[in-house]
Amino acid sequence: MGEGAQYARYRGDAEVLARIGTHVAEQVGPITVRIPRTVADAAVAAWNRDELEDLDDETPAQAELRDRAATLALIGLAITERGVPDGDDLVLDLEVTDLGAAIRAAQSAADPRV
Template sequence: MDESQEYTRYRQDSGVLAEIGRFLDPQVARLTVRLSGDLARAAVAAWDRDEEGEVGEETVEQARVRDRAASLALIGLAVADRGTASGDEVVVELDVTEVAAALLAAYDEAVIPLESP
């Protein structure tokens, strides 16, 4: 199936976005964030969970949900390894990709609204 001109441009745009990411990568590393204790515990529980089944054929939606679960587990690993209790919260340094994954999930699920400029 041939791509339309729009999707050819979108694919090129995706390549440019990836190049921007390559350029930005050395400029950003970890961000210090605060999580509620409940959210930190839920993330650690995701990391501690053993997934027994094999991944079979998935829909795009199923792959997206599994990818988000993996991102949560990586946040849980960070909390378990580097998290420090601070009252009812946990302070932890997260990789910028983990922060981005959480923000994208929040935007996608309309937990926080996208604001227009």
């Protein structure tokens, strides 16, 4: 099945979005955030977990889910390395890309169409 004109436009839009990202990435750095300890502990557990099973062919939805799990694990690593306890929370600097992924996951959980 060929790509229709609408998807060709979407592909062009995605390329423009990537160019915006290139310029924005040069302007932003890590952001200090506060994460509840229970959530931080779950992220650290994801980092410490070994995934030893071979993956079969993935659907796009499964690949996205695995990507989100990997991002969570990397946040867990950051918490392990740089997290500073502050009451019931942990405070640390996270890369804006990881924060964006977390926000996108929250939006998707609230509205699965996102």
